[in-house]
Amino acid sequence: MMIVRAIGALAAAMTLAHPAVAAGPRVMSLDSCADQYVLALAPRETIVGLSHRAGAPDSYMRKASLGLPRRRATTESLVAAGPQVVVRHWGGDARLVKALDRRGVRTVRIEDAADFEAVRVNVRRVAEALDQKAAGEAMIARMDGQLRAGAGAWKGETALYLTPGGYTAGSGTLIDAMLRASGLSNASNGPFFSPVPLESVVMAPPRALVLGFFDLARAGADRWGVGHHAALRRVTRDRTIAALPGAVVGCPAWFAADGVAQLAQARALR
Known part of the structure; x- marks a missing residue:
């Protein structure tokens, strides 16, 4: 009986040390x-x-x-x-x-x-x-x-994506896919990421702006970027439809759909 108990105790210990699954x-x-x-x-x-x-x-x-x-x-x-x-x-x-x-x-x-x-x-x-x-x-x-819930929310309206450093995103980027998924037409005609001339945004402002990473621009090099120029701040104040947090747009991951949902919600609130 003692041997059986000992074997049982040993088996239990081995199970704890090395789980079966x-x-x-x-x-x-x-x-x-x-x-x-x-x-x-x-x-x-x-x-x-x-x-x-x-x-x-x-x-x-x-x-x-x-x-x-x-x-x-x-x-x-x-x-x-x-x-x-x-x-x-x-x-x-x-x-x-x-x-x-x-x-x-x-x-x-x-x-x-x-x-x-x-x-x-x-x-x-x-x-x-x-x-x-x-x-x-x-x-x-x-x-x-x-993605299904946010599809087509903006019905083809045009928007420009902008970061604090003055960059936008064109075709071949997940940002572009996010804009299109919510029904927005991307104002950027170029591919990938490219700088946006400050003068063009201020003198001929896009009808709508989607900001990215502006929640993280309080420190680091971006605080000196064009995104903080006084003239551009006036444009962003009047024309921003959504500000996507850096945590949503900084990685090619599933939570990019959170950004699509945020864009769709912004349309519903207008």
Whole structure:
């Protein structure tokens, strides 16, 4: 009887030490965008490291990052953390990726996205690597629901996107996809990101402005950008239809649909 009890106790101890069903692979993220995916998809107990920007004001999942370890994107830090999967957007370099490969650590890359289909690909790629396919599909379903709800709200009205540094976003950007998803026509005719001449905005103001990152412009170089010029401030005060926070527009991720929802809501309030 004592032997049976001892065997039972040993089995229980082994079960506690090595759960029969693992929550998922140990995971670490190397940059702010990767932090968002890891925090949203990985079980908390599997996260062995986040970037030092996980709690920054432009981190969408910053509240969820509280209490989790921060690590640098170095080989030494990775060895200490012991991840099985590393998620990155721009963090790390080629040498670090090769070092991870040599150690058998899987690296998952979040690609830039010019449309919401590319966001779906990113979500599914990370979710699969973290054994969280169902969570990934649920995330996509929520995003698609927001896109359906906001579709066509502005009925083709034209708007110019503007950052504090004086840049706009044209075709081939997720910002452009967000504008179009809400029914706005992008006033920028060029591709990608490009500077906007201050004079053109002040002398011939667009009918509507969509601001991005202005919530983060109180510090850093942007506080000296054209976005804070007195003449432009008058234009933005009168013609801004929505100000999208940096946490929504700073990463090719599912929460770009939050921006579409915000744009649609702005139309409903006019």
